[in-house]
Amino acid sequence: MSCGEHHDVDCSEILQRVYVFIDNELEDAxxxxxxHHLEECAPCLDQYDLERCIKKLVHRSCGDEQAPDALRAKILTRLTEARVETASPD
Ligand SMILES: [Zn+2]
Ligand SMILES: [Zn+2]
Structure with missing residues (x-):
């Protein structure tokens, strides 16, 4: 996935790290x-928001336990549907 703009760090690389970033397990640098990337890249920011949202919901449903893939998929589907519903038509 790419927004077509040039970034210092590639979008695919950012998206791979964003999960760890959400967990605050990355080094400061x-x-x-x-x-910085999320500030200038809307598609990646969207993805980041989505992941954070899922994480919050999964955490609420499962406590500290790892969410089963099925639940994660269900939440993702619901979020995607909600986004489609709230999206304004072109
Ligand atoms: Zn990006
Ligand atoms: Zn971008």
Whole structure:
């Protein structure tokens, strides 16, 4: 996935790291890179928001336990549907 703009760090690389970034397990230097990227890249920011949202919902449903893939997929589907519903038509 790419927004077509040039970034210091490639979008695919950011998206791979964003999960770790959400968990705050990245070193500061790397977090800054990601934060900077998210500021200038809407598609990646969207993805980041989505992942954060899923994480919050999964956490609420499962506590500290790892969410089963099925639940994660269900939440993702619901979020995607909600986004489609709220999207304004062109
Ligand atoms: Zn990006
Ligand atoms: Zn971009």
């Amino acid at each position: 790397t977090s800054d890179e990601i934060r």
